[in-house]
Amino acid sequence: MNNTKLRLFTFLFFLIGISNFLQAQCAGENATIEICEKDADSAYRNFDLFAQLGGSPITGGTWATTNPENFYALNQSTGIVDLWRINNYGTHSFVYTNTVCNQSATVTIELGGYPGEDNIDGSANACGDDSSVNLHGFLGSNVDGKVQDFNGLWEEDPATFTGQLNENLFNAREAGPGIYNFTYTVPDVNGCSGRTSTIILEVHPPPNAGTAPVLTFCAGDDLSAYTAFDLSDHLIGEDPNGTWTENGTNQLSDLNDTIINIEEIYNNFGYGDFTFNYTVFPSHPVCEKRVSEVSIRILPILDGTIVTDDICVGESYVVELTYDNTLLHNGDFILQFLVNDDLGESPTTLIDGNGSFVIDQGLVPLNEEVTLEVIGIRSVTPPRDVCPRVIVPPTTFIVTSSDITAQDICIQTDNTIQIIEILDADGNFATGSFSTTYALTTPNGSTTSSPTFELEFTNGNASFIVPASNFTLDGEYTIRPTISGIYATSCPLVDTFTVTPLPDAIQLDLIVDNNCDATQIDVLVDAPILPNGTYTITYDVTELDSNTVLTTNTINFTGGTAAYQIDVDALPIGNYTASVRSIQNDNTPCRLDFEFEESENFSRGGVPEAPQADANQIFCLSNYPGSPTLMDIEVTADGDLLFYDTETDSNILPISTALVDGEDYFVTNSDPLTNCEGTDRVQITVSFSDPNAPTASTVNPQFCAEAIPTLANIAIDVSTGSSVTWFDAATGGSELDASTVLVDNQSYFAATNNNGCTSTNRLEVTPTVITVTPTSLSSDMLQVCGLDNPTIAALRILENETDNDVHWFMTETDGTALTDDALLIQNTTYYAENYNPLTGCSSATRVPVTIDFSDCDPENYGFFIPDGFSPNDDGRNDTFFIPNIETIFPNFTLEILNRYGTSLFKGDINNPAWNGRNGSATAPNGVYFYIINYNKDNAEPIQGRLYLNR
Structure with a gap:
């Protein structure tokens, strides 16, 4: 621990009371220590924190850290901490807690x-496909448990900078193969100096097996173009040093073979998924080998046909499907289809080449041909891909709603049969006439067929009547119409209906002992028993003229027979009616009539008086088309007329019997109320009148149209005392007035009229009415010079006629034709009339022509303007007048001005001469000026001067 500096700071707190002081020291005092280069001494792996406490800590407490990175490095019971497991430089705090105090x-x-150990000997390697190389992995020590801190700073060496370093992660994929230098630095910590480690990383190129899109075919496709398919051509971006393997097709002979025969695969194995693997090994073991898969998918396909018969509305819309089961597996599928342009789906189960599916009825319009096309299929069970393309030709079908309705009827009643929504042969609602028959099956099982008849359809609907004569039996009937020329379907046109018999009706009768002079009447009643109603029967006698009921009686019953007598012997002479009436209130089916009545007229003393008639009667035959009959004989009588051949004959002649000229007939009469016939017969003799037909010297008379001929102008000969009546037809027709204007080549018919009776034979007259067309002129205006004294002959230049003569008139109608030497008169309209010398007829209208007398060349007529005049009333040269100006220049204007420009005179054709005056004053002698506007042919105005000398 020679490199370890221990610093102990002990803080003592003195508290009042010795017990309190001792208790406060049981956890010891805070302490801070500094440790540098922990990696140099393995003793730091068991660093005793309790020994570092100040004061007099008492054991038995527990240790804790608030830094989760230190949690597993600390023994919380003993306070031993493994500093090698603390991999973050900086400040670390550990708290000792003693529960005693x-x-x-x-x-x-x-x-x-x-910072870990340098790694510069080539052992730091990464693969070029690694996008997150963890550089911490290259800093470890060979000593177990010695691990670099993780909160240092990673930096790229500027010499190999890539910009692909993100904290401790290096993107070798983006940086690419190469050698890269990195430094890892932990900074100073208080008195501990910062430290740095170096890594030299080599990034090795990864193997690239390339990519290959799935090659998809459908079963049944033409694969002849794929008999030598090069797998390597299907790879994209692969390394060239790989090897090929397959899975069970036997298409590859060795690891270098790349050619396969896809057609042979399909022929040997059918549809399915076939894979070929291309493997590329790495140049360094840091990289893994790469394998790409070339997948050849030959999908099952639906190749078949659909068939559906035409469907009757109300049935399921079932479509039968047959298919090639070598191209598609058995299973459950969803079919997609189009009905016309509407998309639909339907589940189906396909087994061994057969199946069916149902179309949603909402997709199919009624009564029109629709096209069904299967456009797709999905495999549900088993769930596998199926070729999205289907080979199923479309089909057409129609759902028809044709129907027939027959109503239940009563026996011997017409039945109206309604037929709806029938289609014609083209699939449209039938309109027009169609040959039809029907079979009718009766309740006894017999079937009859009607004659063929034409049934008129409108928009698919029609009706026809089965006559009542077909329904003589009660019970159930069946009707089956057959209509020719309509759209053929399997949907039956048939309906059944019930025919109910008519119930029996009450029978009433009246028996009069003598209709013309009665004394007793019998009333007879025969009524069927009513199960649910009653009869009300009334009989009475009524006086006809006053309509007064004289006798009456009423009875009520449910049925049976009855007879009653009415005594009429006491009635006064006159005409009467006996009546019996029945009203019933039952509700029997097919009861049509609920009220019945019988009446009988009779008389007391009831023979009518004899008729009145002229004994001799004449009939004009032309008044009776065909022939007069008995109905035309004039007779005055009460009641109905009865005609007989003789006075005693009993056979009544029909009223339409044709009369015979000179024959005798006998007439009597009868009372229409009682049929009582008179006892006297009147004789009548008939005779016929028919004047002779008129005659004429010619039946084709000729007239000129301009004369407006009428029927009265036709010469007709009739017998003395007779006249002529005209008609527009040989027989019948309408009578024509004699003032009727004749029409060319139209026939008229003349009859002789003798005292109002016209002849039955008529004379046909067909007149010829000659119409001369108006003349054709080259112009409606003639331009001449009035100074030449032109005559009628000058008008001839306008004529274009070759077949007719032209006559000239001064009037539009009438008048006398003008001779060629007649002088033309100014301001006069002349009229041309065509005249046919062969017929003597002229045109009905004349063509007007106006004359322009101003067609004069001034140079040819010595036109001049005088330069002076002497208005001294000597009768010579008393006015300033320009000779012939009104003829040559009829629209001229003349203005006279004095030398001061004052206008003294304005003239024209109506006032052509200046008399030398200025209004009411006399103009003095001197020079004056004139201005002349010719107003013709763009002639320029002219001005000049003149001398006035009195």
Whole structure:
């Protein structure tokens, strides 16, 4: 301990009372010591803390430390501490506590640092794939238990600096292979000097077996391109000095062989996982060997077909699946599929090439063809990967909701059959006509088929009626319609319904002894017994004219037969009605009628008076299409008319019997209330009237359209005393007024009218109405020079006619045609009319033409402007007037100004001459100025001067 300095500081505290003093010293006194280079003496492994206490400590106490790093170095009972196990330089405190005096004392050790031993002989090695090399591992001593402090400072030698040192951890992976120098320093502790150790670390390159992505195929894939697959080509970044091994495929001949045949592997072993290992050994044992795995996965695949029949709504949507079981194992799976574009999943169990799955009904729309496509599969049991690609062609199917409804009915009642949501052959809701028949099975088991009929569908729905004649038996019926041309499904169209028989009805009857002169009426009742109701029966007699009930009686019963007599012998002469009525209140099924009534008219003294009619009646045949009948004979009578061939004949003639010219008929009448027939018959003789048809010299008369011909213009011959009536048809048709305007080539029909009776035969007349089209002119304006005295002949230049003559008029209608030498008159409109000399017809309208008389070249007509005038009222040269200016320049304006620029006169075609006055004053002699605007053909205005000399 020659290098150990002991320093003992003892503090004595004197207390009052000797016992208190002795008790306070049982734990000793605090002491502080300094120990440097603890590693130089192994005695420090059993350092006695109790011996370091000051004062007079008493044994039997316990030792403790607040520093957890010192806990296992201290024996708490003896106070022996192993300083080699304290691996942190600095201050360390240990507290001794004696329970006898309940006092404590502290031993404080200032402990110098130990940096471990230098490691520079090549024994410090690390692998280049180690990202956290612990440098403390290279500082240990060969002496057991001597370990460096851990709270020193690690530093890189600047000569080999990498920046990859973090406290005691060095990232060899980032630094890379090489030799690196490090120092580890523990600093000064009080009087103990700091110390440093050095490490020379060699980082060795790690082996690299490379990486290889999993090579995945699906069973059944074409592997012909992989018969000479080089495993080394599949590795990335590997060292070249490795070896290859395999697991049971016999593809590698030795450790250097890298070529395998994947197609052969599949042919020999089927689908599965096949691995090949590439091993690279390190250049230094500090690094471990590395192995990379090339995994070849040949996944099982679903290769099959799906089939589903068309489905009836309400059934499970089951799809049958068959597949190649050499490509897929047995087990439980989840199938993914698309119904149209909607995704669905379904569990399925596949065994030995067969299976089925169910489609969620919510994915499938009704009554339209949908496409089902399996797009994926997952293996649940056993849990293993399956090729995500499936080889299952899509299929189509349809879920139909077609249905038929037949209602329960009563016997011999029509039954309306409703058919809904029927699809046509293209899978759309049926619209249009479809050939249909139905089979009807009756309660006795017999089946009849209806004739084929056309059934009209709208949006898939239709209805038809099974006639009541098919339901003569009560009981259960079955109907099965067959519709041609619709979408074929296996869904049955069938329904059953019940036909209930009609209950028996009450029978009422009235028997009158003589309807025309009655004395007694029998009322008969035959009523079925009602189990749940009663009949109320009333019979009465009513006077018809006043509707007064004279006799009445009412009875109530549940059924049976009854007979009653009504004595009417005392009734006054007149017409009566006897009635019997029944009302019942039962609820028997198929009871349709609950009220019944029988009535019978009768009379007391009820024979009607004879009818009145003209004995001879004439019928105009044209008034009766076909022929007059008995209904057309005019008769005045009460009641219904009855016609007979003879006065004694008993066979009543039908009222539609056609009359025969010159024939006699006999008529009587009957009371419609009592059917009592009169005793007298009246004779009537009928005769027919039919004037001869009219005639005409020609039935194709010709007219000019401009004359607006009418039917009255057609010459028709009729017999004396007769007139003509026109029609628009050979028979029937409408009567036409004589003022009707004729239409070219339209037929009209004339009939002879004799005293209001027109002939049945009519004369057909088809007139020709000639229409001459208006003339065609090259222009609606003629430009001439009025100074040439132009005539009508000048208008001929405008004519374009070749087939007709053109006549010129001064009026739009009527008037006389103008001759070619007639002078044209200014401000007059002329009219051209076409005239056909072959027919003598003219056009109905005339074409107007206006005349422009100003088409004059001034140079050709000696146009000049006078330079003076003498307004002295001598009748010569009394006005300033420009000859012919109103003709050559009809839109001219003239202005006269004095020498001061004052306007004295403004003229035009309506006021062309200046009389030498300035308003009401006389203009003096002198020079004046004129300004003329020609207002024609862009002619420039002209100005000049003139001399006024009176």
